[in-house]
Amino acid sequence: MTEQLIHYVDEMDSPLGRLTIVATDHGVCHIHFGELKTSIATLNAWLKKHGRKGELTHCMETIRPIREQLEDYFSGKRATFDLPLDLCGTIFQKKVWNALKNIGYGKTKSYKEIAQEIGAPKAVRAVGGANNKNPIPIIIPCHRVIGSNGNMVGYGGGLDKKEILLSLEGVIQKIS
Numbered sequence: 001m002t003e004q005l006i007h008y009v010d011e012m013d014s015p016l017g018r019l020t021i022v023a024t025d026h027g028v029c030h031i032h033f034g035e036l037k038t039s040i041a042t043l044n045a046w047l048k049k050h051g052r053k054g055e056l057t058h059c060m061e062t063i064r065p066i067r068e069q070l071e072d073y074f075s076g077k078r079a080t081f082d083l084p085l086d087l088c089g090t091i092f093q094k095k096v097w098n099a100l101k102n103i104g105y106g107k108t109k110s111y112k113e114i115a116q117e118i119g120a121p122k123a124v125r126a127v128g129g130a131n132n133k134n135p136i137p138i139i140i141p142c143h144r145v146i147g148s149n150g151n152m153v154g155y156g157g158g159l160d161k162k163e164i165l166l167s168l169e170g171v172i173q174k175i176s
Contacts (some may be wrong), residue, residue, distance in 0.1 A: 004109050005024045005025070005026075005052055005053075005054050006024065006025065006054055006057055006075070007022050007023070007024055007047065007052070007054055007055070007056050007057065008022065008023050008024070008056075008057055008058075008059035008061075008062040008063055009021065009022050009023075009027070009036060009043070009056040009058055009059070009063070010036075010058060010060050010063035010064075010067065011035055011036050011058065012067045012070065012071070014070065014074055015074055015093050015164055015168065016033060016157065016161045016165070017033065017034070018033075018034055018035040018126045019031055019032070019033060019034075019070070020032040020034060020035065020036045020043070020045060021063050021067065021070075022023055022056065023062055023063060023066060023086070024086045026084060026086035026087055027083060027084030027085045027086040028083050028084070028086065028136055028139060029085070029086040029087070029088060029134050029135060029136070030043065030046060030135045030136065031135070031137055031139065033137075033150065033156075033157040033158075033161065037082050040056070043056060043094040044056075046135070046140060047103060050088035052088070065083065066139075069081050069082075069083060069139075070138065070139075073138065074168065076168070079104075079105035079106075080105065081139045083139060085136060085140075087135070087136070088135060088172055089130075089133065089135070089170070090106045090130075092106035092120075092123075092126065093133055093134075095118045096114060096118060096127050096131060097130065097134055097136075097140050097142075099114050099117050099118050100114070100131070100134070100140050100141055100142055100144070100145065101140055101141070102117075103141055103144040103145070105141075105169055106169045106170050106171055107144060107171075108144045108145065108146045108166070108171055109144065109145060109146070110146055110147060111125075111127045111131070111144065111145055111147070111148070112124050113146050114127045114131075114145060115127045121123045127145075128154060131145050131154070132154065132156050134156070134157075137156065137157060138165065141165075141167040142155070142156070143155060143162045143166060143172075144166070144169075152166070152172075
């Protein structure tokens with residue numbers, strides 16, 4: 001079933017580069033690494049894949065609270081987010097994403113630990129797949145998931161961005 005929603009969009013600068021933020025009246029639904037003009041095709045494909053009709057509408061006012069909380073996070077003034085979320089995903093993905101929200105600022109967990117927490121201890125690879133499909137990185141902190149050996153592995157935005165986020169939270173020393 002296709003749902004007709006207005007998808008508000010705006011951009012912001014961050015230590016990770018330009019971010020494109022998408023939200024509905026229900027909450028933030030997507031954060032894309034990159035500027036809007038180069039993200040349009042990807043965002044439209046994401047909307048279509050998740051059965052959402054409607055166009056992206058530029059609206060600074062709707063995106064403002066999301067942008068402000070992200071700015072506070074990047075400046076070290078915020079460790080948690082209290083924004084409504086409008087998640088699109090499978091039941092399993094949402095279970096993983098909810099578990100990710102419980103990883104505290106400056107903490108990490110392994111894919112294996114997340115699999116155990118959601119009651120699917122053999123689903124480590126599936127947890128990695130769900131982590132990779134997280135539509136709201138940073139706010140749903142998929143960057144806090146590491147390999148069982150403690151190494152940084154996999155991040156949809158690239159390991160360089162994961163390193164910046166973990167460094168910002170004091171988990172690792174920034175590698176120059």
